[in-house]
Structure formats: C-alpha cells, structure tokens
Amino acid sequence: MKIIKSDLHAIAVGPKQYPQDELPEIAFAGRSNVGKSSFINSMLNRVNLARTSGKPGKTRTINFYIINDEFRFVDLPGYGYAQVSKTEKEKWGHIIEEYLKNRKNLKEIALIVDIRHEPTSQDVMMYNWIKSFGYSGIVIATKADKISKGQWQKNIKQIRNKLGVESSNLILPYSSEKKINVEKTWEIFEEILDL
Ligand code: GDP
Numbered sequence: 001m002k003i004i005k006s007d008l009h010a011i012a013v014g015p016k017q018y019p020q021d022e023l024p025e026i027a028f029a030g031r032s033n034v035g036k037s038s039f040i041n042s043m044l045n046r047v048n049l050a051r052t053s054g055k056p057g058k059t060r061t062i063n064f065y066i067i068n069d070e071f072r073f074v075d076l077p078g079y080g081y082a083q084v085s086k087t088e089k090e091k092w093g094h095i096i097e098e099y100l101k102n103r104k105n106l107k108e109i110a111l112i113v114d115i116r117h118e119p120t121s122q123d124v125m126m127y128n129w130i131k132s133f134g135y136s137g138i139v140i141a142t143k144a145d146k147i148s149k150g151q152w153q154k155n156i157k158q159i160r161n162k163l164g165v166e167s168s169n170l171i172l173p174y175s176s177e178k179k180i181n182v183e184k185t186w187e188i189f190e191e192i193l194d195l
Pocket of ligand 1: 030031032033034035036037038039051078142143144145146174175176177178
C-alpha cells in the first residue's frame, strides 16, 4: 500500500461529529496501552499521528484518520483503565456502541491484543461484541518483537482459545517497533476496503 497522505479527519463523541461521506472505514479496538496508536502510526508510516497513551486525562473520543482521501482508520477509545469510574465506563460503552451499531461506512473491526499476554475478560467482551454486530473481527497480536518467533504460535493459540476465534480466522502477529507484517496487514485491509 502506498500511503500518499494521512490526516486526522474528525474527533467525535457522537454521530453528529462523524464524517458525513461514504468513505469506507476500518476501526481499531483494544485495551489502553496495548499498542493501538503505535499500530496505526506504523501502518501509516507516521511517528505521531495517532495519539499515544500515557498522557493523563486522555479523552474518550473516536478519532477518524483519512488516508489517501480514499478510506479511514477509526481509533476507538481504549478500555481497561483501572482507575476509571462506573459513569466513565458507561460513557465509553455508549460512545462505542453508537458507532458500531449504526455506522454504514464501517467495513471491519480489528481487535488489537498483546501477543505476550492472555486476553483479558474485557478483550473477550469486546471480541464478542464485534462478532455480535456481524463483523468477522480481525485479531492483531502486536508487540511480536518482544518474544521470540518460536513462541508466536503457542501464544497465538492461547489468544485464539481465550477469545474463541474460529480456526478459519487468522490471528496476525505484528510489531510496530520492528514493522513485522505491515504489508501482510495491508493486503488484508485492501481486500476489506475493496481497493
Ligand atoms: P495505546 O494506548 O494502545 O495507543 O498504546 P501505545 O501505542 O501508546 O503503546 C503503548 C506502549 O507500548 C508504548 O510505550 C509503545 O512504545 C509500546 N509499543 C507499542 N507497540 C509496540 C511494538 O510493536 N513493540 C514494542 N516493543 N513496543 C511497542
């Protein structure tokens, strides 16, 4: 994939702020700090387009990135903050649900997990949610550079079992740091986006 340009298109907490056009979208979900921003930046060859975590007060927003004026990446707010109140969690759920339920532009949702760890119960919930909205739910196991290649399959199997991913669905090892499987991921996305 040749990225000619990539820009922040919109920041939304509700449908009124979503871009109003027909461009197809792929959305990304994952717990905070899993490496979602790094994933987006590495795919787009940008250092700092997607916000990176660790900033206190990081807001719960849906961020839309427009690529080559042709399609969008949609960064959903991360989950799993320990210190978050019940009201905040409900707000998070509402923001995401509204987007997943009614967004015609949305073609697929990718769940980003950490290849080193068993998925959390929230990952399982998110994955089930994705499936319940009728998406196939691509799973990207990032930070693959942090374990040896020989360990990948064992960990992928554990992730597959925990999330209940069907054997026909691919779970892709990925590394933003070492740019592992960037091209492979683009091939999958190009097919989804019909590019
Ligand atoms: P987000 O909260 O999901 O957006 O997570 P970030 O993208 O901000 O990443 C969280 C931390 O993990 C940062 O310190 C990143 O540098 C690190 N990180 C993200 N992806 C990778 C990766 O593929 N390999 C390694 N080694 N570190 C990564």
